[in-house]
Amino acid sequence: AQSVTQLGSHVSVSEGALVLLRCNYSSSVPPYLFWYVQYPNQGLQLLLKYTSAATLVKGINGFEAEFKKSETSFHLTKPSAHMSDAAEYFCAVKKSGSARQLTFGSGTQLTVLP
Amino acid sequence: SQTIHQWPATLVQPVGSPLSLECTVEGTSNPNLYWYRQAAGRGLQLLFYSVGIGQISSEVPQNLSASRPQDRQFILSSKKLLLSDSGFYLCAWSVPTGGSPLHFGNGTRLTVT
Numbered sequence: 001a002q003s004v005t006q007l008g009s010h011v012s013v014s015e016g017a018l019v020l021l022r023c024n025y026s027s028s029v030p031p032y033l034f035w036y037v038q039y040p041n042q043g044l045q046l047l048l049k050y051t052s053a054a055t056l057v058k059g060i061n062g063f064e065a066e067f068k069k070s071e072t073s074f075h076l077t078k079p080s081a082h083m084s085d086a087a088e089y090f091c092a093v094k095k096s097g098s099a100r101q102l103t104f105g106s107g108t109q110l111t112v113l114p
Numbered sequence: 115s116q117t118i119h120q121w122p123a124t125l126v127q128p129v130g131s132p133l134s135l136e137c138t139v140e141g142t143s144n145p146n147l148y149w150y151r152q153a154a155g156r157g158l159q160l161l162f163y164s165v166g167i168g169q170i171s172s173e174v175p176q177n178l179s180a181s182r183p184q185d186r187q188f189i190l191s192s193k194k195l196l197l198s199d200s201g202f203y204l205c206a207w208s209v210p211t212g213g214s215p216l217h218f219g220n221g222t223r224l225t226v227t
Contacts, residue, residue, distance in 0.1 A: 042220055
């Protein structure tokens with residue numbers, strides 16, 4: 001069975017600083033990996049996805065993530081935080097061939113300080 | 115393009131009352147459909163998923179049920195709500211292929227009083 005661990009339930013950064021949200025996964029087979037963002041009282045919005053085409057994945061809003069198989073990691077980064085990036089971020093893993101669902105991490109709340 | 119509609123956005127119901135939340139998807143055929151719940155300060159819990167009309171898989175035994183009467187319609191129901199049913203309910207769909215992501219609706223905030 002696959003699982004996802006997001007290190008740090010709360011992360012604070014200053015506006016303009018680097019954003020780094022950590023995600024480690026466990027899966028017995030090469031997985032599909034996703035990052036979602038959720039703003040208050042809204043649904044989850046897909047930021048980016050890894051589907052084995054390239055290890056560095058670029059997403060919306062200037063975010064990107066790098067798949068590192070040796071570290072079983074899929075950390076989310078953004079060079080310069082903006083106030084509008086304040087939200088909750090979820091990492092998710094899906095097993096290849098699974099029609100079931102994504103396994104979500106517990107989420108990281110990002111606060112951007114002025 | 116595909117869109118997902120979920121309603122109502124907010125709902126306040128007394129304990130013991132029934133529940134019906136509806137979700138519809140447009141612009142795609144034979145999607146996989148999902149119901150998730152987020153309790154306050156907690157992560158996402160998969161409640162039900164469906165790979166076709168009338169095909170419902172339940173992930174968590176509880177007093178909720180789901181139905182899929184049409185290809186792009188997914189309904190979450192309860193005969194008698196409990197206080198513990200309060201939360202944020204999210205419907206989602208995906209194309210039924212391996213690497214497809216889930217696409218979420220805007221959610222329903224349910225408060226059981």
